[in-house]
Amino acid sequence: MKPVAGRSGVEPTGELPNEVAVGERGDADRFDREGHAVGRQMFPPDVVRALRAPLVEALVADGQVQVVDELPDCFRWIGDPETFDRDRYRSVVGRSTDELLVRSGTAAAAIEKVWGRRPVMWDRAVLFAMPPGDPTRVHRDGWQMMGVGGPQEHLNVWFPVTRLGLGDGVLAVAAGSHGVADQEAAIAMPHPVHLDVEANTSNRPLPDRLAPLWRAAPLDVGDAVLFRPDIVHSTTLNDGPFLRLAVGLGAQDAAVPLARPAGLSSDVTRDLAEVEWLVLALLSVQPTSPWLARYAFYPRGVIGRLGIEYPDELVERTFSTLGLRGLIEPHTTYSDDQSSIHRYFQATPSGRCAASRRMATRESTTAADRRLFAVQAVLADWLRVDSAELFNESRPGLGPERNAS
Structure with a gap:
């Protein structure tokens, strides 16, 4: 790949490696080493075109x-970059992405084939709109800091909804930069590493260190780039006449x-989350046991036994x-x-x-399951199911000290 003459900013020095062709499965070990993968026709092109339509x-x-x-698959830019409001369109693409890719499990299934791990999607879809001449930004992401685990267990999914050549603002990755240390914190930062990070204590690597690592590849509708959030990334400049449109999804192991x-x-x-199981179980007893359902919300009832409080918006989302x-x-x-x-909801x-x-069996020994242990015992009784399995000492993680509690 030859750099485009007269350009400034990110200059890819080669093709983006680790491509996963249609019908192939990605290598999880190779992804861990390189920090990224390119999924060719990872999503059905017709579905991507349908989600971009609105x-x-x-x-x-x-x-x-x-x-x-x-x-x-290209749309000529005729707008004014000074007044262009990207936020105005994010909810539009968010709804269509959720409806056509996420809800059905299409996104998760496609990601698993390329990443080599079973993912769980975060409830987020971001629109990346880049008019011709827009500046580029070199950065690592920080959203994974809000999750559990490290960056190796989180994933960015970046896919264009327009056809992109090397001069159309395509994603550029500094291959292997997840293993490259940042500058010392004592060096003054010219700008925050990422807008999602409230406090930054380090700087990205120097441009000279990143220069030989930059890689990019043309992307068609249906292609996607998967990469660790902590890998340094940017885009090539958009030198063409078209508006670059892409969508970003977040996922985790x-x-x-x-x-x-x-x-x-x-x-x-x-898999259902802890709060979803709890709400489902409470609604399951509500129609036939209204008093028990009300009792669940008392301080010494089910909610109180969890010892945690869920935000209203999370409960409503459930x-x-x-x-x-x-x-x-x-x-x-x-x-x-x-x-x-x-008017109310009830379990089907x-x-x-x-x-x-779920309330009568202990499926695993995660922290969430341990928090729900006492709740499970109560709800199993309310649902008139045998909870003996919960107290079976042969189950992993349920020793005598656990049963004694």
Whole structure:
């Protein structure tokens, strides 16, 4: 690859390695070594085009881009970079990405093939819109600091929704830079390492150290680049006439506990989180045991026994994720004259079965399971299922000292 003459900023010195072709599976060990992978046609192109449709429609309506008939995957920039408001369009692409890629499990399944690990999606989708001439920014990410575990257990997924050549603002990665130390903290920082990080104690490596590491590759609709958040990355300059559009997703290793800042994605294939199991179990006893359901919220009841408090928005989100799986449903009671009296959610038959199975068995010994141990025993009794398995000393992590508590 030859650098483009007259350009400044990031200059890729070679093709981005570790490509995973269609139908192939990525090597987790190689990803750990290199810190990134390129998934060719990782997502169905037609699905990506469908999720960008409402975004392009909004951009055209606002006079930001023009459709180019002979280049259906490129959109000519006609807007004003000084007044262009990216935030205006982020919710548009967030909704379509969630509906078409995340909710069905398509994103998680595709990521697993390339990454080599089972992922859990974070509840976030970011739009990266880059008009021609926009400046580039060299940085590491910091969002993984809000999660559990290290950067090696978290993942950025960057995929274009427009066709990108090397001069169109394509993602550039400093290959292997996750193993390169930052500058000493004593060196003054010209700007924060990343806007998501409130406090920065170090600087990214010097440009001369990064220069030979920069790699990039043309990306088509359906392609994606997966990389560790702590790998140094940027983009090439957008020297063309088109608006660069890409979407960023966050994910983590499913073996690592899900932190609250990760939110609850709509992915119906992921394991339910602790708060989802709790809400489902409470709704399972509510219709037939209203008094017990109310008792659950007393200080010495179920919520009090958890010893933790969930943010209101996380609890509210739980009703959406459980509803998408068909585990709960809205219900309304009516008076004799058919006027509405109460509106609430209740567990569906499949939801009650799932809650009964989960509350009566100890599936693992994670920290979340240990916090739910006392709660499980109470709910198992309320659901009239045998909780003897919870106290089986042969189960891993449940020794006599555990049962004595």
